[in-house]
Amino acid sequence: MIDAVEPALLPSRIQMAFTLATHVLLVPMGVAMPFLTLLMEGIGLYRKDPVALKIARRWSVVMAVQFAVGAVTGTILSFEFGILWPRMLGRFGAAFGLGFAIEGLAFFLEAIFIGVYLYGWNRLPARVHFLLGLVLPPAGVLGAASVLSANAWMNTPGGYSLQDGRVTNVDVMSALFPRALGYEFWHFLLALYLTAGFVVASVYAVAWLRGRRDHYQRLAFAVPFTVAAVLTPAQLVIGDLSARALVEDQPAKFAAMEVTWQTRDHNPEVIGGVIDDSGNVHLGISIPALDSILVGYTPNQVVRGLSTFAADSRPNTFEVNLTHLAFDVMVGLGIVGAALSAWYLWVVWRRRRLPEQRWFYRLAALAGAGSYLTVELGWITTEVGRQPWIVYNVMRVSDAVTTAPAAFIWSMLTVLVVTYALIAFFFVTLLLRLSARWRREDLGEPGAPEVGVPYGPRPRTLEG
């Protein structure tokens, strides 16, 4: 199985996984933070609340800095398609690339309007500033939808005809709207919004734990947390629909997620555990017939197992275990998130105030990191579960990889890891510095929140 593959396969896969795993961390805030910021600005304008406006303005600074980092990591990804997977794009670019053409449009809009929004604070009339900002959330959603369209195409390819290894015709609509887009889009969009909500709120949960209990802290916590708390239960439903759709669309991935080896009815749901090469599952909790019930609402539902796929057409044992565990932990974290959301919504609804238990804020502080982790795990589930295919059932990853020497890709990977670590360090340093300065400002020091930020407005003349 491993003979005659390009030597660069392993480093290429690791490099792609590394750069994508990094980029995907920037996506929730990139896509959903403008919505939270505008929501806060809207509240500030509607209630004439200067504190809400101050929060929105600070958030917009974080949003802009993180957009700049995302622009760099995103550009790198587009080059990696050529450096690592030239044969996939060479064959399918005409169909697979369509989504990215639209993504370019969205990226353009975001770049311009983030600039206008950030610079426009207190310099444009308040209402104009708010209205111009309203371009950002739909532009973000459009961008996410088009990238997901490309990813969904890899999972359920279609809309093209092949002749002699070349795409001879393209059906634009079916290439842009592959079947998997229907569930991938909603699942990921909700994930982005609720992650952004939990992440932003977690900062102010920490502030609560440290004893800050003013209007500023309450507002900055409640707005994003409410958004996340409303969306999280819905995500359980959408996630369930997505998994169920895989039964038909990508049965090998589904079998890997559930570590199902033999095709059978009364298939148990295995929670945790690892499978070995001969299909035996070790450890883990097995709940009889539950998988069959979840798939077909009856224990008699037959579920297809991994052993029915040729060994070179399904994920290998390591990949199956990775997919399965990632899926289980993702679902587990999702349920914890939904429980936390229910706790919050219950208190807000019945008592008309925010929760006051320390434990609630401890969990809320963890919810930010937890939802980042959940996004990563969901991404691992869908990407590793598709192996060994880059285009499901059509092209193997090993047939798409570059012919460049492995040593080159390993070196490039090393350089990327080092530079990404530097960028992460700079990014975090900058955020901490901003946070410290804003706290000083709250204690009476004057200044505009954007001053000194790399992408912030310039003073009219040079100093000194």
Next chain:
Amino acid sequence: MPELIAFVLLLGITAYSTAGGVDFGAGIWDLLAGQSPRGKKARELIDHAMAPVWEMNNVWLVLSIVVVWTGFPLLFQTVFSALYAIYALALLGLILRGAFFAFRHVAGEPRTHRIADLVFGVSSVLTPFFFAASLGAIAAGDLRVFSPMTVAFGLVSLAATAFSGASFLVADARRYGATELVGYFQRRAVVAAVALIVVGTLALAAIASENPGLFKAMLAGKGLPFALATMVLTPVAAFLIWRGTFRWHRVLTVGAVGSMVFAWAFAQSPYLIPGRLTIDQAIAPTPTQVLLLVVTVVLVLVIVPAIGLLVYLDQRGALESPQS
């Protein structure tokens, strides 16, 4: 229609070379500014002038690459399979530049600040050199990573970006009231223009020896009007800057650099890779072309007003901090 898609690609590359070139050029002058008080002042101006635009130019790059893999998948595969090393180096410059531009705003200690300056400057050299080098390898037709053509194109690109950068910095120095820097960048713009003319001539010699067909098309074929334009516009722009006539020099600078890109592209058309791959051979099926054109039209309809808004606000001073 395939020619139209190729033209959209050319516009993307030209936009990146001109608008991106201005930014990279500023980075090159940043590298050369040194640690003297005047150099520090120059660096401050560069920082100031560049802050709001740099990340936007990545948009042109992403747009171009998307047009290549969607519109000309075979070109994408061929070029990247051969030139991956060049693109990896260009990318490295791109990441380091972005990271260290941000970092030098955060760096507290003078020593770390100097390191950040250095990395930022060096990466501003890497990226334009290697992106242009890849075009050189394509223009040669042989897609060799290291050849007279890659070096020649890379050097021309450095001279051109340095020229664009200085030309725009002259205007920025005036705009931000840094009068003592006007002369500083005037001199540098003229030096860069002379360098550009010298390296450009050498590059023509390299083209003549490596790909005579392309040389002929540049000076006697489809590339001629643009080759002439760049040969006229570069000295005229430099002359205006030297004389201190600051009305049109930026437009002429962009015209000079843009014409250079056009001269190369038109000279090698209908080939995407001379002697190997034509536009018609590499083009994606018609529906894909239609979608690309639709996206382009929407882009123009949406982006032109958006950029117009940005420029309008900027000119009104609506985006400046109030005087402190």
